[in-house]
Amino acid sequence: MPSDHVIADCASFFAGLDLARPWAERGKLITFGITAHAPETGYGYIQCGEVLEDTIFAVAQFTEKPSRTMAQGCLESGGYVSNSGIFLFTTERILHEMAQHSPAILAAASTAFAARTQAEHFIRPERAAMESCPSLSIDYAVMEHTKNAAVMPLDMGWCDLGSWASLHAISEKDATGNTVYSNVIMQETTNCHIRSNRPLIAAIGLNDLIVVAADNAVLIASHDKIGEIKTLMRSMVAQGIPDTRLTSFSHRPWGSFYGIDQGERYQVKRLVLKPGGKISLQTHAKRAEHWVVVKSTATVTNGETLMRLSANESTYIPAGTLHRLENRDDDDLIVIEVQTGAYLGEDDIERYDDMYQRT
Secondary structure, three states: OOEEEEEEEEEEEHHHHHHHHHHHHHOOOEEEEEOOOOOOOOOOEEEEEEEEEEEEEEEEEEEOOOOOOHHHHHHHHHHHHEEEEEEEOHHHHHHHHHHHHHHHHHHHHHHHOOOOEEOOEEEEOOHHHOOOOOOOHHEEEEEEOOOOOEEEOOOOOOOOOOOOOHHHOOOOOOOOOOOOEEEEEEEEEEEEEEEEEEEEEEEEEOOOOEEEEOOOOEEEEHHHHHHHHHHHHHHHHOOOOOOOOOOOEEOOOEEEEEEEEEEEEEEEEEEOOOOOOOOOOOOOOEEEEEEEEEEEEEEEEOOEEEEEEEOOOEEEEEOOOOOEEEEEOOOOOOEEEEEOEEEEOOOEEEEOOOOOOOO
């Protein structure tokens, strides 16, 4: 199932899973179709075929995202449902079907997994094999070719969150139709979706706009044009515009870090180490680091010294010094890291020991 969607009626979804499971166990590849209440051009459609049992049908055909006229025809015919991209099948069946219809994907995935490395609960597929895997959705790779596809229509309050406009549509709104998150002040503004990760947004006289302020970029678009953001992003890449990410937040096996500020010869980060997390034993050739503990207690290796630092305590790590940060407590450890030096790239790391087996 996708990650970017909302299911408002979970009870109906779970009931559908219970009804579909016996068919999946008998070798069917079940796809869940969304009962359409209005013509939708943003989703593919599935035509229901032969009735298998109650609300489960054989798939007659898959239809690409239709025109408005075609979508209206699908709605009026009553024999079509929207494609949710949610599937139910056994592992054995999907591997069998992929061997028949998408052997290149199966071969690449199998090789990548067979040559995997594993540390703690992290599994890393072999890189070259994984990168050689064809990029193809399960619809194109299997579902449109198999003779074992079945569809179950469900009315479960499903909504795809593929755009800011769809997020605005399902969000709670104020009396003038606005959805506002975080640091925003408005005046004479209607039907807008406005959010900010950091800076204050002051909106005056706006209508039908999406405004999103992230760490290093601001997006402003009308509701009817927000779908063109992918085209804009491709244009930014083609023009060589650097760093189009919408956040300075990065996950790591030990926790996460957030970029607070950076400039010439310095960078400031907020590190959060989960309980039991520890960075690799490492050195940096081109930068020094200052660690200030904000919350919990840090176990720090600084050269040949092993120390415990509590909140408001700090240590300085010169360039070239062997060091490590660990969280041996039961709560998250929060540390402010100030980097200084001529080069502050993430690749200036030489690891000597790492529980997550990174190179």
